[in-house]
Amino acid sequence: MRGSPVECGATGSATPAHAVAVDDPVRTLFLVLPRPLRFLGVGGLGLIVDLAVFTLLIAHTFDPLVARLGSLGIATLLTWRLNRALTFDHSGRRTADEALRYAAVAAAAQAVSYGVFAILVIGLLAAMPQLAVIIGAAVGALASYLGQAGFAFRPQHTA
Numbered sequence: 001m002r003g004s005p006v007e008c009g010a011t012g013s014a015t016p017a018h019a020v021a022v023d024d025p026v027r028t029l030f031l032v033l034p035r036p037l038r039f040l041g042v043g044g045l046g047l048i049v050d051l052a053v054f055t056l057l058i059a060h061t062f063d064p065l066v067a068r069l070g071s072l073g074i075a076t077l078l079t080w081r082l083n084r085a086l087t088f089d090h091s092g093r094r095t096a097d098e099a100l101r102y103a104a105v106a107a108a109a110q111a112v113s114y115g116v117f118a119i120l121v122i123g124l125l126a127a128m129p130q131l132a133v134i135i136g137a138a139v140g141a142l143a144s145y146l147g148q149a150g151f152a153f154r155p156q157h158t159a
Contacts, residue, residue: 030086039145042082047137050075054133064121064129068114071133076106088153098152105147113140 030038050071057067080102091098117136125132 027086035087035149036145038087039083039148040141042079042087043137043141043144045082046075046079047134049078050137051130051133055130058129064132065118068117068121068133072110072114076103076110080106083148083153088148089155091153092156101152102148105144105152109140109144109147112143113137116140 030041033041052071053074054064054067054071057070058064062070080099083102084098093101113136115136116139117132120132120135121129125135
């Protein structure tokens with residue numbers, strides 16, 4: 001499958017991308033890490049994108065609460081693609097089905113993250129909104145990992 005983390009080995013059978021030799025040394029290095037570390041790495045990249053977009057938006061007079069919605073959306077798209085390619089084995093579902101499952105979990109985790117962010121940015125951290133983004137992201141990360149591993153990317157069992 002093109003663009004899928006499942007590739008065919010020498011026998012022609014589908015195997016997880018983690019078990020297949022990859023020509024990209026960065027990806028090869030990333031794939032030897034335990035799954036929770038890969039998830040944190042992807043999340044770290046997502047957080048960098050989230051912070052960059054958020055900072056750009058608030059620099060252009062967007063309200064921090066509105067800016068955060070935009071930055072979360074962009075970061076979520078990035079992390080879905082990277083988690084699908086690097087963190088979790090192929091679930092056996094169609095990409096669209098997996099994307100919907102990912103979106104459901106991401107929406108729940110991002111709601112927690114956004115709620116913590118909003119409480120902090122309205123109160124204690126009004127002068128430091130980027131710190132509120134980081135704290136909110138940290139709180140949402142655990143819920144996100146458990147949901148992605150247990151629901152979005154959980155292997156589909158065939159009867």
